[in-house]
Amino acid sequence: xxxxxxxxxxxxxxxxxxxxxxxxxxxxxxxxxxxxxxxxxxxxxxxxxxxxxxxxxxxxxxxxxxxxxxxxxxxxxxxxxxxxxxxxxxxxxxxxxxxxxxxxxxxxxxxxxxxxxxxxxxxxxxxxxxxxxxxxxxxxxxxxxxxxxxxxxxxxxxxxxxxxxxxxxxxxxxxxxxxxxxxxxxxxxxxxxxxxxx
Amino acid sequence: xxxxxxxxxxxxxxxxxxxxxxxxxxxxxxxxxxxxxxxxxxxxxxxxxxxxxxxxxxxxxxxxxxxxxxxxxxxxxxxxxxxxxxxxxxxxxxxxxxxxxxxxxxxxxxxxxxxxxxxxxxxxxxxxxxxxxxxxxxxxxxxxxxxxxxxxxxxxxxxxxxxxxxxxxxxxxxxxxxxxxxxxxxxxxxxxxxxxxx
Numbered sequence: 001x002x003x004x005x006x007x008x009x010x011x012x013x014x015x016x017x018x019x020x021x022x023x024x025x026x027x028x029x030x031x032x033x034x035x036x037x038x039x040x041x042x043x044x045x046x047x048x049x050x051x052x053x054x055x056x057x058x059x060x061x062x063x064x065x066x067x068x069x070x071x072x073x074x075x076x077x078x079x080x081x082x083x084x085x086x087x088x089x090x091x092x093x094x095x096x097x098x099x100x101x102x103x104x105x106x107x108x109x110x111x112x113x114x115x116x117x118x119x120x121x122x123x124x125x126x127x128x129x130x131x132x133x134x135x136x137x138x139x140x141x142x143x144x145x146x147x148x149x150x151x152x153x154x155x156x157x158x159x160x161x162x163x164x165x166x167x168x169x170x171x172x173x174x175x176x177x178x179x180x181x182x183x184x185x186x187x188x189x190x191x192x193x194x195x196x197x198x
Numbered sequence: 199x200x201x202x203x204x205x206x207x208x209x210x211x212x213x214x215x216x217x218x219x220x221x222x223x224x225x226x227x228x229x230x231x232x233x234x235x236x237x238x239x240x241x242x243x244x245x246x247x248x249x250x251x252x253x254x255x256x257x258x259x260x261x262x263x264x265x266x267x268x269x270x271x272x273x274x275x276x277x278x279x280x281x282x283x284x285x286x287x288x289x290x291x292x293x294x295x296x297x298x299x300x301x302x303x304x305x306x307x308x309x310x311x312x313x314x315x316x317x318x319x320x321x322x323x324x325x326x327x328x329x330x331x332x333x334x335x336x337x338x339x340x341x342x343x344x345x346x347x348x349x350x351x352x353x354x355x356x357x358x359x360x361x362x363x364x365x366x367x368x369x370x371x372x373x374x375x376x377x378x379x380x381x382x383x384x385x386x387x388x389x390x391x392x393x394x395x396x
Contacts (some may be wrong), residue, residue, distance in 0.1 A: 003261075003290070010247075012244070013237070013244035014244075016237025016240065016241055017229070017230070017241075027216060031216045032214065032215070034285065036214050039214025040214065040249055044245035044249070046207045046212075047208060047241060049204050050205060051239055051242070052204075054231060065204060087228060088228050092201070
């Protein structure tokens with residue numbers, strides 16, 4: 001009488017997608033089965049392939065198919081600048097501004113005491129090791145301007161300045177409470193250009 | 199320098215989902231890779247499994263793992279009533295009302311002359327064969343009240359009445375909980391014309 005179990009399982013599985021509740025998951029499942037079976041097959045394949053081949057770049061920690069990503073190996077990037085972002089999507093937003101030609105380090109998270117995520121859980125020692133390559137001269141903190149992003153920036157500032165790094169923060173052109181992912185690239189470019197030393 | 203190709207492929211593949219544009223596809227991909235790899239694996243498996251086992255019920259045309267779905271085989275449904283809906287999701291909505299205990303036929307589409315979808319493309323002959331089982335006494339048209347849904351209902355009405363079926367259409371009017379102030383005048387005019395005596 002009810003929905004077939006494989007269909008229920010698909011609806012449930014679609015809810016792993018951010019922002020997808022029970023109703024849109026159901027609509028997505030029916031849409032795929034009724035109108036886009038090849039798209040569904042393609043999605044299943046793309047998911048498996050991505051899970052199989054993508055890992056973290058050993059230098060910048062972003063998603064990469066190689067041990068060291070293209071960007072970290074590129075001779076066209078300035079290796080004396082290291083920009084720290086929370087997520088790979090933030091890196092992507094920053095790249096779209098074309099206002100920055102240095103390298104990155106992706107935290108894949110943020111300091112969040114309430115969730116029990118501190119410097120240790122974020123593996124900040126890896127960032128420290130990365131920054132200590134003898135080439136990096138300035139670390140630019142581009143974490144979000146949310147509470148957690150600010151705490152992360154503050155934590156990093158303390159840690160890095162204590163070790164003699166020049167540390168800067170992208171300018172507060174980004175509205176307070178704003179997240180990089182939703183900022184237009186003009187504003188973000190401005191924030192990069194007007195970054196201030198601590 | 200750019201996003202790895204397997205990641206780009208995943209982002210592109212996610213766009214087969216309805217209502218998902220380039221930006222949310224990117225967010226979904228990063229979310230899955232960064233925070234929910236097991237959910238992504240589960241989704242890939244659920245997609246493959248659903249594509250593998252789901253087919254159309256030979257009687258009502260909805261998605262089913264068996265040749266004839268549970269609902270069509272159920273002794274608790276009234277086989278003299280056949281409700282025609284456009285999609286499996288509409289069937290699901292109707293079932294949730296618990297106001298109907300007959301059987302269904304899912305068109306898996308609608309008559310849409312502009313898109314070249316006529317009675318032949320919708321395989322209305324199959325509906326006709328289904329309704330002609332000698333048990334169905336009334337066909338209830340529950341297609342949408344959109345232009346295409348109305349054209350579909352009209353086409354079905356002509357086709358079925360010509361063959362002696364009793365045909366009805368679900369009622370049109372002000373939604374339950376609807377306030378006249380916010381109802382479009384077309385609906386309101388229709389509700390007035392189709393008013394019922396107490």
